[in-house]
């Protein structure tokens with residue numbers, strides 16, 4: 001299968017972005033029994049785990065994001081996903097197009113705004129998504145057997161999609177399974193079409209999902 005290239009495909013896999021030691025320290029730091037981790041994804045991971053805070057200010061990650069976004073970047077969201085035989089799930093084809101802010105902002109093309117768990121969420125226009133980058137850091141190896149991320153390379157170029165457009169692209173696009181080892185990273189545009197299927201293997205599939213952005217929020221607003 002041809003190698004993915006970020007410029008063209010909107011996604012690529014960076015091999016061994018994290019050292020073995022870093023992977024082990026993150027695994028040790030993230031307490032899998034923490035009530036926070038009962039859900040599939042948790043917010044503000046960087047405020048709860050020291051090792052994730054370190055990743056958020058890691059020079060390698062910041063310069064990778066800064067180079068791909070061509071600007072000053074910061075970490076705006078950190079989530080954790082795990083799949084196990086007890087906590088197994090799938091996500092259908094979708095684009096990530098929501099951000100979280102401390103307060104709503106009157107910005108053209110942003111919305112609808114919703115309040116979930118006290119946090120303001122908004123869908124953002126493609127111009128903002130183009131100033132965002134997702135880096136998914138793998139703590140375990142992953143393939144189709146344990147529900148790796150699958151993507152449709154180049155699908156981000158179609159902008160923010162309606163449901164029927166997603167169905168059309170899924171029908172006609174090339175599906176690429178992001179097979180990765182622990183320490184590898186999937187680097188992608190948030191609005192690239194992606195999904196993941198249930199794991200059929202009795203193992204962890206841990207991913208630290210980091211979103212970086214170079215978008216400058218208006219005064220008084222901060223990423224939540």
Ligand SMILES: O=C(O)CCC(=O)C(=O)O
Pocket residue numbers: 081091096147148149194195196207209
């Ligand atoms: O980690 C996964 O399997 C899927 C996560 C996902 O779909 C997302 O981050 O939007």
